[in-house]
Amino acid sequence: MRITGARVFVGGPGKNYVTLKIETDVGVHGLGDATLNNRETLPAAYLRDYVVPNLVGMDPRRSEDIWQFLYRGAYFRRGPVAMAAFGAVDMALWDIKGKLAGMPVCDLLGGRSREGAMVYGHAAGADLEDLMDSVASHVERGYRAVRVQCAVPGMAGYAVPEARGGAGDFITDFGGIRSKVEAWDTGRYMRFMPGALAEIRARFGPELHILHDVHHRLLPREAAEFARAVEPVGLFWLEDPTPAEDQDALRIIRQHSTVPLAIGEVFNSIWDCNRLIEREQIDFIRVAATYAGGITHVRRIVDLAALHHVRTGFHGAPSHSPICMAAHAHLDVWAPNFGIQEWLVLGTPACDALFPTEHRVEDGMLRVSDAPGLGVEFDEREAARYEYRPGSHPVVRLGDGTLWNY
Ligand code: GCO
Numbered sequence: 019m020r021i022t023g024a025r026v027f028v029g030g031p032g033k034n035y036v037t038l039k040i041e042t043d044v045g046v047h048g049l050g051d052a053t054l055n056n057r058e059t060l061p062a063a064y065l066r067d068y069v070v071p072n073l074v075g076m077d078p079r080r081s082e083d084i085w086q087f088l089y090r091g092a093y094f095r096r097g098p099v100a101m102a103a104f105g106a107v108d109m110a111l112w113d114i115k116g117k118l119a120g121m122p123v124c125d126l127l128g129g130r131s132r133e134g135a136m137v138y139g140h141a142a143g144a145d146l147e148d149l150m151d152s153v154a155s156h157v158e159r160g161y162r163a164v165r166v167q168c169a170v171p172g173m174a175g176y177a178v179p180e181a182r183g184g185a186g187d188f189i190t191d192f193g194g195i196r197s198k199v200e201a202w203d204t205g206r207y208m209r210f211m212p213g214a215l216a217e218i219r220a221r222f223g224p225e226l227h228i229l230h231d232v233h234h235r236l237l238p239r240e241a242a243e244f245a246r247a248v249e250p251v252g253l254f255w256l257e258d259p260t261p262a263e264d265q266d267a268l269r270i271i272r273q274h275s276t277v278p279l280a281i282g283e284v285f286n287s288i289w290d291c292n293r294l295i296e297r298e299q300i301d302f303i304r305v306a307a308t309y310a311g312g313i314t315h316v317r318r319i320v321d322l323a324a325l326h327h328v329r330t331g332f333h334g335a336p337s338h339s340p341i342c343m344a345a346h347a348h349l350d351v352w353a354p355n356f357g358i359q360e361w362l363v364l365g366t367p368a369c370d371a372l373f374p375t376e377h378r379v380e381d382g383m384l385r386v387s388d389a390p391g392l393g394v395e396f397d398e399r400e401a402a403r404y405e406y407r408p409g410s411h412p413v414v415r416l417g418d419g420t421l422w423n424y
């Protein structure tokens with residue numbers, strides 16, 4: 019059995035999804051997602067120029083060897099661009115393997131450990147009441163867990179992009195390559211947000227799982243103070259309290275608070291998180307199959323995490339296509355140490371038309387389809403309607419102009 023060809027598509031509804039389709043000589047194809055948010059053309063070029071020419075002729079069943087070939091063979095290893103490209107190949111090979119076996123990918127991993135996987139959605143508000151409405155609408159739609167982000171009085175721009183456009187399903191701003199500027203003021207945030215979180219808890223009661231994403235904005239000592247201040251809220255997790263590169267920061271937060279910590283959406287490999295996991299400095303690992311080398315590599319991270327009571331909370335912002343979300347869905351129902359799944363992309367008509375799937379969220383739980391492989395398809399005629407449009411993440415500046423972390 020051999021790979022006969024592979025093609026890369028860039029585009030999608032409200033988002034530049036990077037889709038890899040691998041074809042074989044037995045008529046089975048596999049799909050992978052290489053969407054690197056706001057840098058989509060780069061993994062597409064890596065795939066087209068370097069990976070695909072090497073794949074042709076390889077045996078698609080040998081996904082482990084192909085992964086090692088890509089990773090070790092690159093010499094300049096890791097990094098989001100390469101790992102997104104390898105992640106797409108790996109997902110597509112698992113898709114092929116499942117289709118050949120007539121089994122959903124979760125069965126190849128070891129089968130379902132649960133009936134469904136709890137998901138969380140994004141609630142956001144231009145002010146606290148607006149946020150309360152957004153949380154209420156999630157609760158009405160059956161969500162048991164909600165990430166809450168709120169604009170801070172006096173701080174222009176913060177948390178607004180994901181609040182715009184109702185459900186905030188697609189955060190790409192196709193405004194071009196030049197970044198917009200958002201303001202950041204740690205003092206205002208620290209004075210406002212703990213009280214806001216406490217009010218949300220008071221309004222919605224003890225059962226709702228409340229998550230909050232600091233998005234890398236605080237210094238270690240500030241993050242420790244913030245974590246202590248929000249302890250009475252009983253958060254499900256506090257995400258990215260500090261920039262992810264400084265892993266000692268998590269130790270400082272840990273020394274001062276028992277708030278569950280989640281990190282890892284910007285990690286690309288097990289080498290970015292093995293120490294954090296082994297030292298038990300985090301509670302949830304946020305890697306994504308797209309950014310961290312596909313199912314093969316993420317499974318290694320999940321197994322390491324399980325040894326240290328770290329649960330999964332895979333990244334699922336619209337940075338990823340429904341193909342990556344399907345890979346996560348299979349990992350979620352299998353992983354013994356599953357925690358929660360961020361869920362935003364499926365269920366819109368345009369997205370479902372491009373990526374038909376039976377995976378569904380009902381009552382805040384992700385129900386994974388029994389279809390062989392990843393259980394998601396890609397409609398090439400639909401894809402022809404879309405093309406790449408440039409967009410950019412914003413940059414963040416302090417009041418005096420100093421550049422800060424987005
Ligand atoms: C999350 C993330 C997103 C990121 C986005 C960047 O927790 O979902 O922080 O909101 O900002 O994925 O591309």
Ligand code: MG
Binds near residue numbers: 283
């Ligand atoms: Mg985040």
